[in-house]
Amino acid sequence: MDFERTNPIERDAYKNFDDSSELQSDIRFDQVETRLLRQQQDDEYLQCLREDQEREQRKTQKLLDIEKLLANLCLDEEEHQKKKEEFVKMKEPMLLAIEEELSKLCLEKHERDRQKEQLDKMRKEKAPRIPVEPPAGLPELAHLAIRLPNGERIMRRFRHTDKLKDVFDFIFCYPNAPDWFDISVPLPRRDLHCEGSTVSLLEAGLVGKHALIPKRLRLTTDTTALTLRTTPSEEGLDNRRDAC
Structure with a gap:
């Protein structure tokens, strides 16, 4: 539509319609992200609760004996x-x-x-090797909303040419982030693994706005695999079970 030929009232109406559509899209985006995070936190809480109950039952049985x-x-x-x-x-x-x-x-x-x-x-x-956050308003940017397991939300911009590894490293270096993790993308639902983190964000499909949820890795028996999944350029960490 030729906006220059429309009167001011029509132009304002179209502008308000676009703003309203974008606001509704952001609200739905936050609702889906919050629901997925709550489900993940509930699953982790129930798992820890079951483990605590089993330990208490074993202790009680010993005392009864x-x-x-x-x-x-x-x-x-x-x-x-x-x-x-x-x-x-x-x-x-x-x-x-x-x-x-x-x-x-x-x-x-x-x-x-x-x-x-x-x-x-x-x-x-x-930390010093993570790309500097580009200014807002530049073309070809990825706007990432990262929700940590503790509920903290981080907003970060990356260029399309930045590597998926840069996103993993940014989360890894952020306070309160898990030590070992994969990344879950709610829309469309998929998981990102650090093994393939040498691809660009454009190749990984992270263009525009996306929500990312780091998923804590609880247990592994392969030391090398664990190290690669979280810190692709480092070696030498041993096996561990990540506590709840």
Whole structure:
């Protein structure tokens, strides 16, 4: 339509219609993004709750077993002594098991501290290599709304020629971001993996506005695969289970 030949009232009407359509599109975009994030957070919460309940049940059962043994101690001295000796024999392996568990926990803490130092070092090395955010209004930009697992929302612009790896590195270096993750794109629904992060954002289909949701990777048995999925240029991190 030739807007120069329309009167001012018609031009304002068309402008208001375009603004309203864009506002409705942004509202639907935020609603879908929020619903997907809430579902992801609910799934993680229920998984952690089940694990906590199972641990508590195991502890309760151990206490019940000990209480049952104590209740069965006979008043007869000889029988009482016999039961006492049995209890001592049973307690010794329990104490050994507790010591082994404490030792295991100490080793795990040491390993977590070591891996945290490595991750901090990697973030310091990667941060300066992340492309500078281009000014708004330039053509061929990707406007990304990144929703972290803790609910924080980050708005970031990238050029179409920037690499998918740059997006992974930007999220990886951001405070409160997960250490190991893939990226979920709600619309259209698909997952992005760091193995293919050398492609450009244009090749990855990230043009215009997109919502990105980093999905925490909870467990892997392949050290190399885990390292590549999150930090494609680094090596040397060992296996770990990411706590809830």
